[in-house]
Amino acid sequence: xxxxxxxxxxxxxxxxxxxxxxxxxxxxxxxxxxxxxxxxxxxxxxxxxxxxxxxxxxxxxxxxxxxxxxxxxxxxxxxxxxxxxxxxxxxxxxxxxxxxxxxxxxxxxxxxxxxxxxxxxxxxxxxxxxxxxxxxxxxxxxxxxxxxxxxxxxxxxxxxxxxxxxxxxxxxxxxxxxxxxxxxxxxxxxxxxxxxxxx
Numbered sequence: 001x002x003x004x005x006x007x008x009x010x011x012x013x014x015x016x017x018x019x020x021x022x023x024x025x026x027x028x029x030x031x032x033x034x035x036x037x038x039x040x041x042x043x044x045x046x047x048x049x050x051x052x053x054x055x056x057x058x059x060x061x062x063x064x065x066x067x068x069x070x071x072x073x074x075x076x077x078x079x080x081x082x083x084x085x086x087x088x089x090x091x092x093x094x095x096x097x098x099x100x101x102x103x104x105x106x107x108x109x110x111x112x113x114x115x116x117x118x119x120x121x122x123x124x125x126x127x128x129x130x131x132x133x134x135x136x137x138x139x140x141x142x143x144x145x146x147x148x149x150x151x152x153x154x155x156x157x158x159x160x161x162x163x164x165x166x167x168x169x170x171x172x173x174x175x176x177x178x179x180x181x182x183x184x185x186x187x188x189x190x191x192x193x194x195x196x197x198x199x
């Protein structure tokens with residue numbers, strides 16, 4: 001696999017979004033996501049409920065994409081607990097001593113979206129680059145300040161393959177859940193670096 005071309009830091013800026021850019025510079029073909037960026041994200045930032053970051057194309061004077069992160073949890077039963085089975089340091093006898101469900105702290109990828117002008121670009125694969133930017137923020141910044149076990153996302157059906165290719169797995173996938181419109185998926189913290197190196 002060839003490595004993705006990197007964002008040129010002289011061309012793109014990565015900054016917190018505070019509602020100070022022209023809304024006409026972003027359209028991802030999804031009105032509800034567009035509306036979130038321009039009408040809801042700033043208030044969530046100010047109230048500390050979520051934080052939205054944009055990647056801005058300085059050359060074209062438009063938003064390439066954005067992502068929104070907040071704190072969350074992920075819950076497993078003993079039978080389907082993937083952390084205990086695959087993550088060093090977790091002991092099922094300790095974690096499930098009371099026989100109930102176990103919750104783990106995660107970072108929730110509430111939104112991630114790419115401007116339509118950058119979609120389906122096989123040379124730069126901007127969607128993958130944007131997701132890698134999230135991974136790098138988690139590894140280099142957030143992990144230094146707060147403990148978390150994974151990055152979680154509620155993936156729309158049409159994007160499940162994209163997340164799977166980038167290291168995510170289902171929280172729970174059974175025949176009963178195979179016809180949903182979206183799926184809870186996660187990638188463990190210790191896999192983030194692996195995905196960045198391989199991409």
